[in-house]
Amino acid sequence: MSVQLRRYHAAVWDEPVVMEMGVRGRRGCHFPAAEADVAAAAGSAEALVPPSMRRPSGPELPEMSEPDVLRHYLHLSQQTLGMMGISLFGTCTMKYNPRLTESLAARPWIADLHPGQDPSTLQGALEIAHNLNELLCELSGMDQFTFQPAGGADAAYAHACLTRAYHAGRGELEQRNQIITSIQAHPCNPATSAAAGFEVVTLMLEPDGYPSLDALKAAVSERTAALMINNPDDMGIYNPNIREWIRVVHDAGGLCFYDHANFNGVMSKVRARELGFDACMFMLHKTFGVAKGGGGPAVGAYGCTAELARYLPGPIVRKAGDRFDLVDDSPVSIGRVREYWGNVHQLAKAYAWTRAMGAEGIAEASDMSVLINNYMERELLKIRGITRSHPDIGSWRMEMTRFSLGQLYEDTGVSVMDVQNRMVDFGVDAFWLSHEPWVVPQPFTPEAGEMWSKEDVDYWIAVLQQISDEAYSNPEIVKTAPHNQAIHKLGPESLDEPGRWAMTWRAYKKKQT
Amino acid sequence: MARSRAHPYMPNSVPAVRRQLLASLGIDSVEALFSQIPDDHRLKKPLQLPPALTSESELRRHMSDLLSKNRSCEDALSFLGGGCWHHHVPAICDEIVQRSEFLTPVWGTPSSDLGRNQAWFEFTSQMGELLGMDLVALPVYSWGCAAGHAIRMAARITGRSKVLVPQLLDPERSAVIRNYCEPAEMSSHIEIVEVDCDPDSLLLDLEDLKGKLNDEIAAVYFENPGYLGQIEHQAEAIAAAAKACGAETIAGVDPISLGILKPPGQYGADLAVGSIQPLGIHMNCGGGLGGFIASRDEPLYAYEYPALMVSIAETTHGEHGFGLALAHQSSYGMREEGKDWTGNSTYQWAIAAAAYMALLGPAGFRELGELIIQRAHYCASLLDGIDGIRVLAKRGFFKEFVVNFDDTGQRVADINAALLRRDVFGGIDLSETFPELGRSALYCVTEQHTQADIQRLADTLAEVLRT
Numbered sequence: 001m002s003v004q005l006r007r008y009h010a011a012v013w014d015e016p017v018v019m020e021m022g023v024r025g026r027r028g029c030h031f032p033a034a035e036a037d038v039a040a041a042a043g044s045a046e047a048l049v050p051p052s053m054r055r056p057s058g059p060e061l062p063e064m065s066e067p068d069v070l071r072h073y074l075h076l077s078q079q080t081l082g083m084m085g086i087s088l089f090g091t092c093t094m095k096y097n098p099r100l101t102e103s104l105a106a107r108p109w110i111a112d113l114h115p116g117q118d119p120s121t122l123q124g125a126l127e128i129a130h131n132l133n134e135l136l137c138e139l140s141g142m143d144q145f146t147f148q149p150a151g152g153a154d155a156a157y158a159h160a161c162l163t164r165a166y167h168a169g170r171g172e173l174e175q176r177n178q179i180i181t182s183i184q185a186h187p188c189n190p191a192t193s194a195a196a197g198f199e200v201v202t203l204m205l206e207p208d209g210y211p212s213l214d215a216l217k218a219a220v221s222e223r224t225a226a227l228m229i230n231n232p233d234d235m236g237i238y239n240p241n242i243r244e245w246i247r248v249v250h251d252a253g254g255l256c257f258y259d260h261a262n263f264n265g266v267m268s269k270v271r272a273r274e275l276g277f278d279a280c281m282f283m284l285h286k287t288f289g290v291a292k293g294g295g296g297p298a299v300g301a302y303g304c305t306a307e308l309a310r311y312l313p314g315p316i317v318r319k320a321g322d323r324f325d326l327v328d329d330s331p332v333s334i335g336r337v338r339e340y341w342g343n344v345h346q347l348a349k350a351y352a353w354t355r356a357m358g359a360e361g362i363a364e365a366s367d368m369s370v371l372i373n374n375y376m377e378r379e380l381l382k383i384r385g386i387t388r389s390h391p392d393i394g395s396w397r398m399e400m401t402r403f404s405l406g407q408l409y410e411d412t413g414v415s416v417m418d419v420q421n422r423m424v425d426f427g428v429d430a431f432w433l434s435h436e437p438w439v440v441p442q443p444f445t446p447e448a449g450e451m452w453s454k455e456d457v458d459y460w461i462a463v464l465q466q467i468s469d470e471a472y473s474n475p476e477i478v479k480t481a482p483h484n485q486a487i488h489k490l491g492p493e494s495l496d497e498p499g500r501w502a503m504t505w506r507a508y509k510k511k512q513t
Numbered sequence: 514m515a516r517s518r519a520h521p522y523m524p525n526s527v528p529a530v531r532r533q534l535l536a537s538l539g540i541d542s543v544e545a546l547f548s549q550i551p552d553d554h555r556l557k558k559p560l561q562l563p564p565a566l567t568s569e570s571e572l573r574r575h576m577s578d579l580l581s582k583n584r585s586c587e588d589a590l591s592f593l594g595g596g597c598w599h600h601h602v603p604a605i606c607d608e609i610v611q612r613s614e615f616l617t618p619v620w621g622t623p624s625s626d627l628g629r630n631q632a633w634f635e636f637t638s639q640m641g642e643l644l645g646m647d648l649v650a651l652p653v654y655s656w657g658c659a660a661g662h663a664i665r666m667a668a669r670i671t672g673r674s675k676v677l678v679p680q681l682l683d684p685e686r687s688a689v690i691r692n693y694c695e696p697a698e699m700s701s702h703i704e705i706v707e708v709d710c711d712p713d714s715l716l717l718d719l720e721d722l723k724g725k726l727n728d729e730i731a732a733v734y735f736e737n738p739g740y741l742g743q744i745e746h747q748a749e750a751i752a753a754a755a756k757a758c759g760a761e762t763i764a765g766v767d768p769i770s771l772g773i774l775k776p777p778g779q780y781g782a783d784l785a786v787g788s789i790q791p792l793g794i795h796m797n798c799g800g801g802l803g804g805f806i807a808s809r810d811e812p813l814y815a816y817e818y819p820a821l822m823v824s825i826a827e828t829t830h831g832e833h834g835f836g837l838a839l840a841h842q843s844s845y846g847m848r849e850e851g852k853d854w855t856g857n858s859t860y861q862w863a864i865a866a867a868a869y870m871a872l873l874g875p876a877g878f879r880e881l882g883e884l885i886i887q888r889a890h891y892c893a894s895l896l897d898g899i900d901g902i903r904v905l906a907k908r909g910f911f912k913e914f915v916v917n918f919d920d921t922g923q924r925v926a927d928i929n930a931a932l933l934r935r936d937v938f939g940g941i942d943l944s945e946t947f948p949e950l951g952r953s954a955l956y957c958v959t960e961q962h963t964q965a966d967i968q969r970l971a972d973t974l975a976e977v978l979r980t
Contacts, residue, residue, distance in 0.1 A: 010627075017634065034888060046773075048908065052747075056775070061875050062874060064871055064872070069871045070609075073609040076629070077612040080614040080618060081614075082615070100573055104573070106795075107580060113586065113798035115597055118930075121584040153854050154856070187845055187854075196699070242554070269555060270555060283857075292619045294619070295860035296654075296860055297861060336692060339655050339686060339689060355575065356572050358564060359560040375534050375538060395548055396547075398549065420622055436845065436846055436847070451522060454525055485625060491829050500824075502810075503647075503838065504648065506638065507648065
């Protein structure tokens with residue numbers, strides 16, 4: 001493998017903070033004055049505001065002309081690497097975000113819909129949601145999805161709320177106050193369980209990479225409300241006992257929720273329902289091609305069995321004859337986890353992505369993501385200083401592998417954060433480290449999925465090889481990275497100090513003086 | 514499974530590339546790679562999905578056929594609001610959020626994310642100016658979610674577990690807040706107590722509020738303007754009453770009103786929440802929502818935020834950079850011990866809002882506020898003059914007001930159906946939500962409605978009521 005590293009350098013605009021820009025009196029946007037009849041009938045705007053509620057002086061916003069605002073934000077966009085380079089951000093499944101669906105969703109027929117419109121005027125949007133529901137039911141074996149949760153964590157929260165409603169309906173909520181999860185489950189599972197009022201029981205990993213069945217058996221009791229778990233986990237290890245796990249939790253009276261954050265490797269291979277799960281969650285902004293947007297708007301599509309569907313947050317899309325409607329009539333629904341019925345523009349994009357892939361494409365994407373990960377693992381383990389979690393487990397990993405730079409750190413003092421900072425010098429955006437707590441030292445978790453070409457992956461590997469070489473020969477160049485970005489790395493000062501942090505410009509100005 | 518031609522989204526679906534990858538692993542089929550999954554876990558039949566539309570032209574046609582079944586607020590004349598509003602979105606906001614650099618990233622380093630982090634900081638900084646508050650976090654999912662989190666923050670800050678909320682509250686938002694306050698069976702349950710609203714002014718009943726305030730109350734939550742549009746001119750008195758009892762004041766505000774309305778930081782609010790959707794974000798059928806949480810910049814508040822917070826910072830070479838502050842207290846840092854939870858949110862919209870606020874500036878916000886409040890009052894007075902129609906609380910609102918149809922003898926649902934046949938989306942039907950208001954609807958007027966549009970509404974309503 002011989003790869004020529006790119007002579008990448010980020011755009012450097014030295015762009016001031018917008019609060020420092022502009023000139024008094026400049027305008028970026030006009031609104032018309034009220035029509036003469038309107039002004040005459042309504043009276044002055046000032047008189048319409050109760051005196052105690054009038055704004056005494058205008059907000060100190062920048063005063064800029066229209067082209068200056070455009071260019072400022074274009075400059076900022078150019079100082080954002082995103083997927084302009086290569087981003088193998090594990091657990092988030094970086095996908096191609098088709099431009100077709102971005103342009104379709106920007107049309108008034110999605111962009112300028114109000115959620116309170118009469119359903120007869122929303123038939124296209126409702127049909128898309130209905131069709132997407134059917135596709136996701138086929139992929140999971142579940143009976144009904146809701147799209148209201150606005151992210152994966154919100155879907156986990158929806159599950160915790162649904163768990164409350166389910167046990168309340170059986171008169172057992174006060175008794176069943178524990179949710180079981182694993183230390184390798186995404187933090188949103190324990191966090192939303194706790195926010196919904198449950199105690200969290202966390203199972204630790206055994207040498208084979210997942211908690212033991214015995215540990216689970218010891219944890220379940222008449223207090224068990226639910227199990228919330230992902231499989232495979234972020235280390236690429238699949239728990240082969242998951243059916244038995246579900247049986248144990250069901251026997252104890254709890255519900256089982258499948259966090260499908262890591263769906264890419266198993267889509268078309270397993271279905272949540274057939275494994276025994278009562279509910280599952282797909283992240284449309286990950287697995288289904290919807291853009292990340294730097295962190296949303298997202299969709300945690302939450303699906304469950306017919307038995308649990310009555311607890312779902314409303315409204316739900318229903319088909320009656322040729323017409324689609326929004327139904328919100330279940331007396332035991334958990335109500336709302338967010339206003340309205342979802343990030344509808346994102347549903348359109350996820351639906352289009354799924355249609356573009358089809359059954360064959362989805363199966364192939366799963367194949368490709370596992371194939372390329374194992375290829376990448378083999379190559380990365382040849383690089384000095386890199387090891388992987390659970391080295392004694394001989395089997396192939398799924399779509400991700402948890403690596404460690406612990407050896408590199410011990411040998412050279414170069415940390416995983418230093419390596420992240422150096423990789424961006426070559427146009428490769430940061431990899432994911434690991435959720436807390438770290439189970440291996442100096443962890444990192446790349447995920448190539450189906451969108452990155454073999455050449456991209458080879459480039460990524462070559463960059464890491466280069467940085468390993470640098471760490472062993474000239475560690476300072478890595479420790480002081482980045483060098484080819486618009487700015488250097490942040491200084492050592494803690495942003496957790498009240499006198500130092502400044503979440504707004506006005507706070508910053510006050511703290512400077 | 515080999516395909517006859519490579520899929521446009523999958524560069525490695527070329528058979529030769531696939532074979533090369535397999536050969537490098539010494540296997541001849543991908544099947545071997547799935548050996549971790551027990552055979553009885555595997556799906557035994559192919560997925561039953563509709564045929565793939567791999568060509569963009571086919572997919573575009575299919576999607577267009579579906580989308581064209583919708584009628585948007587651009588096709589019709591809409592007076593819907595109540596939590597999602599049809600404000601003008603400057604073209605620059607659309608251009609900026611659709612840039613691939615802002616559209617595609619997940620989480621890089623402070624250097625590789627510099628532009629995005631700066632745009633986020635410019636969102637919080639400009640929000641801080643509008644609100645008159647020094648601490649603004651990155652947005653959460655929606656106004657309702659922001660209110661729910663703020664109430665939970667107040668409960669933790671005060672160690673109390675009751676919250677006062679207005680009786681007249683958006684049912685969508687109210688349902689979210691109830692969810693965040695947990696049912697009574699849970700040990701961390703927060704009891705919601707409704708405060709009466711005056712039936713004429715639709716404002717909070719200050720006497721009832723004072724009667725219900727005591728040392729068990731964690732927070733008073735009220736909105737300004739309220740759900741039914743009224744500007745809460747007693748804001749200062751409400752905050753003072755809450756403070757006297759050691760309760761936090763949480764104000765829910767519409768940021769687009771803040772060019773002309775007093776900011777919550779100036780009438781004693783400890784926390785402010787609201788929607789960012791009016792700030793340059795399309796409604797997207799509800800997909801345009803995003804909620805902000807803001808407060809004074811004091812550790813007492815900062816230490817309770819569940820949302821991520823971006824601080825301006827300095828690099829090793831003295832340049833401006835931006836980093837996360839207090840990240841350890843989030844659920845990413847502390848799992849179930851963290852503050853509520855966080856995750857993917859609505860951060861793309863924060864960038865649209867940043868561009869929007871920079872475009873408007875102080876003069877734009879003032880002009881916009883003045884235009885909206887005048888047109889809304891003009892519309893109200895025109896409708897109030899129609900036989901059988903009565904506007905409740907005829908003055909003192911911002912962009913929304915309540916139109917009562919009791920004297921027409923017709924149901925709001927029927928009136929709205931008749932309006933719809935004439936390409937007008939009537940206001941939100943309040944008849945079932947607030948039966949005490951009779952047959953009423955919530956009408957919303959924004960800068961999008963010209964005098965001619967308002968006249969058309971009045972004429973159409975008059976026509977509908979005649980027939």
